[in-house]
Amino acid sequence: DSGVTQTPKHLITATGQRVTLRCSPRSGDLSVYWYQQSLDQGLQFLIQYYNGEERAKGNILERFSAQQFPDLHSELNLSSLELGDSALYFCASSVAVSGTDTQYFGPGTRLTVL
Amino acid sequence: GNSVTQMEGPVTLSEEAFLTINCTYTATGYPSLFWYVQYPGEGLQLLLKATKADDKGSNKGFEATYRKETTSFHLEKGSVQVSDSAVYFCALKAQAAGNKLTFGGGTRVLVKP
Numbered sequence: 001d002s003g004v005t006q007t008p009k010h011l012i013t014a015t016g017q018r019v020t021l022r023c024s025p026r027s028g029d030l031s032v033y034w035y036q037q038s039l040d041q042g043l044q045f046l047i048q049y050y051n052g053e054e055r056a057k058g059n060i061l062e063r064f065s066a067q068q069f070p071d072l073h074s075e076l077n078l079s080s081l082e083l084g085d086s087a088l089y090f091c092a093s094s095v096a097v098s099g100t101d102t103q104y105f106g107p108g109t110r111l112t113v114l
Numbered sequence: 115g116n117s118v119t120q121m122e123g124p125v126t127l128s129e130e131a132f133l134t135i136n137c138t139y140t141a142t143g144y145p146s147l148f149w150y151v152q153y154p155g156e157g158l159q160l161l162l163k164a165t166k167a168d169d170k171g172s173n174k175g176f177e178a179t180y181r182k183e184t185t186s187f188h189l190e191k192g193s194v195q196v197s198d199s200a201v202y203f204c205a206l207k208a209q210a211a212g213n214k215l216t217f218g219g220g221t222r223v224l225v226k227p
Contacts, residue, residue, distance in 0.1 A: 043220070105158040
């Protein structure tokens, strides 16, 4: 158990819908990262927050957005869902933003868009 | 940009065989290097890491040495078990790139009894 929690574990929805994925980082970690794992794209970085502020952006679609709240949990919002958004979405956390910090991953949320 | 290349699988081995998974990287500066493992139906777990050249990371019988001259971080285990069956991901983190992890494509390992 990494100490990072993600809910829900599974999500099945239809095209055009909007969903919210939730992540609670390990106790004491200030930085949260979101990654997408799909069969065709592999594991890709989406976005990072540090202590409530956006720190870095990867290949995140405009239909996707995220935020980190004062209690440090984070939410990833996916809207106007398409079939291709079906993937495993991971949240990771680390203490800060040092290059040597280890990122600890949650169990993931499997999103299926029908 | 930064990238990680690892050998494609699947790699099928018998129990107690020697495992090597090759990983090479391209990065600016001096990245930290990681191996993560994903067991069936689970999330990613950190297996080991190395933060500077010539460092050796080790855990659970797995080892990898950060080789700057060959830009490699090959994973090895001397005697695999059925429980080592999983997908292994090599990754790098470069501070100049905002500390995001850049992953290789993953290598599926299947250990047969």
